[in-house]
Amino acid sequence: MGLTIHLQFSGGMELLFNNEKEKTVTLPDTFTPALATLKDLLPWMRDNLLSERAELFMQGDTVRPGILVLINDADWELEGELEYVLKDDDTIVFISTLHGG
Amino acid sequence: MCSIEEEIQTGDAETPSIRSRRRLVVEGLCHKCKQSPPVVDMKRVMYCKTCFKESVVYRFRGNLMRATKIADGAKALVAFSGGASSRLLLHLLSEFHEPDPSNLRKKRKFSDVLICHVDQSAVLGGEDKEAEVRRIGEKSGFPYLHIPLESIFSNDDGSDGGALVPVGFDLADTVTLKMVHRVTSTLSPVARLRRSIHGLGKMTAKEDLLHHFTMRALLNTARKEGCNVLILGDNATRMAIRILALTSKGGGFGLPIEVAGDTDWFEGLVVARPLRDVLSKEVAVYNQYTDLDTVVMPALTTAMPAKSSIDRMTEEFLVGLQRDFPMTVNTVVRTAAKVTSEHRAKTVMRCPMCGGPIQDGTNDWRSGHTVSQLLSHAPSSDTTSEALSSTSNTHPCSTSCACAPTVNPESTSTSCCTPADQPINIIPYLCYPCQNICRDAQEFGATAAKKGIDDATVILPAYVGEEITMRKGREWMKKEIEEFLIDEED
Numbered sequence: 124m125g126l127t128i129h130l131q132f133s134g135g136m137e138l139l140f141n142n143e144k145e146k147t148v149t150l151p152d153t154f155t156p157a158l159a160t161l162k163d164l165l166p167w168m169r170d171n172l173l174s175e176r177a178e179l180f181m182q183g184d185t186v187r188p189g190i191l192v193l194i195n196d197a198d199w200e201l202e203g204e205l206e207y208v209l210k211d212d213d214t215i216v217f218i219s220t221l222h223g224g
Numbered sequence: 225m226c227s228i229e230e231e232i233q234t235g236d237a238e239t240p241s242i243r244s245r246r247r248l249v250v251e252g253l254c255h256k257c258k259q260s261p262p263v264v265d266m267k268r269v270m271y272c273k274t275c276f277k278e279s280v281v282y283r284f285r286g287n288l289m290r291a292t293k294i295a296d297g298a299k300a301l302v303a304f305s306g307g308a309s310s311r312l313l314l315h316l317l318s319e320f321h322e323p324d325p326s327n328l329r330k331k332r333k334f335s336d337v338l339i340c341h342v343d344q345s346a347v348l349g350g351e352d353k354e355a356e357v358r359r360i361g362e363k364s365g366f367p368y369l370h371i372p373l374e375s376i377f378s379n380d381d382g383s384d385g386g387a388l389v390p391v392g393f394d395l396a397d398t399v400t401l402k403m404v405h406r407v408t409s410t411l412s413p414v415a416r417l418r419r420s421i422h423g424l425g426k427m428t429a430k431e432d433l434l435h436h437f438t439m440r441a442l443l444n445t446a447r448k449e450g451c452n453v454l455i456l457g458d459n460a461t462r463m464a465i466r467i468l469a470l471t472s473k474g475g476g477f478g479l480p481i482e483v484a485g486d487t488d489w490f491e492g493l494v495v496a497r498p499l500r501d502v503l504s505k506e507v508a509v510y511n512q513y514t515d516l517d518t519v520v521m522p523a524l525t526t527a528m529p530a531k532s533s534i535d536r537m538t539e540e541f542l543v544g545l546q547r548d549f550p551m552t553v554n555t556v557v558r559t560a561a562k563v564t565s566e567h568r569a570k571t572v573m574r575c576p577m578c579g580g581p582i583q584d585g586t587n588d589w590r591s592g593h594t595v596s597q598l599l600s601h602a603p604s605s606d607t608t609s610e611a612l613s614s615t616s617n618t619h620p621c622s623t624s625c626a627c628a629p630t631v632n633p634e635s636t637s638t639s640c641c642t643p644a645d646q647p648i649n650i651i652p653y654l655c656y657p658c659q660n661i662c663r664d665a666q667e668f669g670a671t672a673a674k675k676g677i678d679d680a681t682v683i684l685p686a687y688v689g690e691e692i693t694m695r696k697g698r699e700w701m702k703k704e705i706e707e708f709l710i711d712e713e714d
């Protein structure tokens with residue numbers, strides 16, 4: 124049974140993800156519990172969920188500057204950013220703070 | 225004041241001096257209350273949810289209370305776009321406006337608060353989102369005013385204000401944009417607004433004009449409603465972007481007005497920006513923690529590449545820098561706040577297009593820095609003037625009035641009647657950044673006319689022409705009476 128993650132998008136991020144503000148996903152078995160990190164999740168989201176241009180979501184292996192990430196309501200900068208180890212039932216919020224989306 | 229960081233570093237180095245013990249950081253706990261685990265990292269300071277929200281509210285209230293130019297009991301107009309920053313502004317203001325339950329006799333800062341939403345959908349689309357913006361606005365309990373941006377083409381009483389239309393274009397002469405006032409028009413205000421924006425070529429010029437129009441609509445509404453204060457939701461990140469963009473567009477002279485926490489530059493109105501030291505990240509986090517819903521409105525550069533306009537490119541640059549250097553935004557805003565210009569000098573004129581100050585000698589500077597062709601060419605297109613009928617071509621005044629057609633155009637008009645319908649080159653009357661908008665309009669119009677495209681010519685609201693005419697009138701009058709004046713400084 125794969126990890127279940129709740130994703131939320133706002134501030135214009137939803138426009139990149141089929142205009143959905145919320146989406147619960149079950150990650151495939153390639154995501155090993157207690158090992159898989161946010162660094163693995165981002166490209167998976169890009170390849171499987173993103174409906175618009177990838178450069179508006181990611182830059183290199185991380186999110187584009189100006190996109191705020193909250194993990195279970197906490198600033199991802201306090202959670203190790205890309206190194207954060209995904210847990211079952213996590214809620215991850217992506218908020219665009221950019222003007223020109 | 226700004227010693228939090230230094231003290232935290234002292235803590236990290238595990239050599240706390242007695243002085244800094246109060247601020248000592250406890251590993252794994254909020255830097256402020258040292259009780260709850262931190263959830264937000266702002267400029268390397270870690271807060272728990274409660275302390276974070278408190279710090280935002282504290283700065284907001286502090287900025288309003290410190291705004292000495294705002295008299296107690298003032299009537300306020302709040303600009304509300306529906307976006308994150310103005311949503312937070314509305315929320316904080318409605319809390320701020322609540323009577324203090326512990327001290328019911330305490331006076332409120334504002335007697336009344338009105339919400340003003342300028343509807344830009346005629347240019348940007350997104351009409352379907354207007355209802356949602358209204359719903360959120362009305363939820364606050366404040367009266368909600370919906371102002372369509374195209375209203376800037378109407379007079380205060382709602383009647384048709386006519387418009388300024390170009391009289392021909394000349395690709396070789398980019399320092400001239402001749403326009404004439406047409407009293408009536410077959411074009412609806414919406415069509416005129418679209419022509420103003422779409423009569424420009426570069427995205428930067430479009431964004432600038434849209435900004436000036438929106439500001440104008442807000443100021444008009446505030447004055448009409450008898451407000452003393454206009455409150456804007458500009459946050460620190462947005463201000464830093466604006467500061468850098470404005471500087472690179474040659475708008476440095478007006479910077480003190482843009483950066484001020486409160487400014488009375490706008491005759492009879494104080495413009496306040498209480499979120500000026502709250503980062504856009506903080507806005508987003510606060511809204512998330514408080515479940516404040518926002519509406520995502522399209523912008524001119526939505527989903528466009530970063531290089532599509534100066535503002536957009538500046539945003540990309542600044543936000544990228546801010547990620548690696550979290551003090552960038554604050555440094556830019558604080559540095560700009562120290563900039564002074566001569567914009568308060570008596571000789572400084574107001575720009576009829578943006579309302580900002582015009583630096584003395586802008587035209588001399590321009591002619592020294594630009595290559596301009598002085599050869600005159602035949603006007604290549606006059607299509608817009610035809611679309612706008614000039615039936616009201618009559619002059620209400622006698623021939624002795626300065627606006628009568630027999631008078632030499634160079635000395636026209638005291639402001640005794642509506643602007644004369646004589647073509648006038650508007651460029652010399654504008655501030656440097658607005659001159660650039662007109663040069664863009666001229667270039668774009670000339671190129672389009674050459675290709676036989678008729679409807680690519682810019683239209684401007686009548687007030688631009690009215691203010692130029694008034695200024696010309698004042699200058700003319702001043703010249704006439706100059707020799708009778710006694711110089712105060714003598």
Ligand SMILES: [Zn+2]
Nearest residue numbers: 254257272275
């Ligand atoms: Zn705390």
Ligand SMILES: [Zn+2]
Nearest residue numbers: 575578655658
């Ligand atoms: Zn201007």
